[in-house]
Amino acid sequence: MQKLIGISNVKKQYSKSKIALDGIDLEIPVGKIIGLLGPNGSGKTTFMKMLAGIARPTEGKIYIDGQEPGVYTKSIVSYLPDQNQLFKWMKVQDAVAFYTDFFQDFEMEKAKELLTRFEIGNKERVTSLSKGTVEKLNLILCLSRKAKLYVLDEPLGGVDPVARDQIIDMILDHFHEDCTMIISTHIVSEMERLFDEVLFLQRGKIVLGGNAEELRLQRAKSIDAVYREVFAQC
């Protein structure tokens, strides 16, 4: 299977005592949805920031589509941060224009269609939107890029159950066989049916990983139950 991401011995140390990632080795193929699971502070966000090219490893190498994170990888990686990064002065239409300017692969028509579907008005100010709507807006912008890699940090963060279904729908709608998605979550039960593979991250290390269906078969448990088992020990 074609490889999209190669990671070898990646470490990230923020300070002497704060090690966010502690020796990650990983290969991720094209055409899969990977679930990145772990409690708060396990290193998920740091890991995703590195893939997005906005944090650098202290040690080790990351290759995305054969290149180290930089200008090229940023053009093929679409990143959904774990918190809103749109400017306060922006209206929805400004955010769309911003993405159009920054990303060549941004499909404005697609974004407009999704905004209409989710009833998010063009003239509304980002600051006037509810938390859930801001999250939807950010996801719409992220998925309207025709990227090779989507890195979604907690896409279900603060949304209600109905919006959750809509977001899962939106993710499924945009997934296709030539892209890869990495999605972090701690709401495992809601998302586990989306994952081909899961990675369990604990204190900066991958403590368990593999095919989601094989894990279910081996352990006769849901991924959610496996998660609870793995992280109850710490």
Place this chain on the structure above:
Amino acid sequence: MKPIFNDHTPIYLQIMTHIKKQIVVHILQPGDKLPSVRELSKNLEVNPNTVQRAYQELEREEITYTQRGMGTFVTDIEEKLHMLKKEMAKDLITNFIQQMKSIGFVEDELAEIIAVFIKKNKE
């Protein structure tokens, strides 16, 4: 119809069973086209690769066949469909026997229990 899946057994197996059931009760007729992978994936809210795997396995079991560019279809080989029904019955019975044993019955009692039960139901 949206089947309710559990998450503690592989989902592709559950999708297979779901489709097999539809075939056995003739919701899906011989020669009928199955929904596309994408369609079913959205419908069930599962990863399209999982649906794809279920379809591959169904094809391997010769319950369905794929026509390039056209889609996946239910086999029209009578024999296969007949066998499918038998196999599903076998699974249910095996499961039943296991469950009954687990609450303390022995195999020899089972036939009679069922016979009595059916008779009562008819009255």
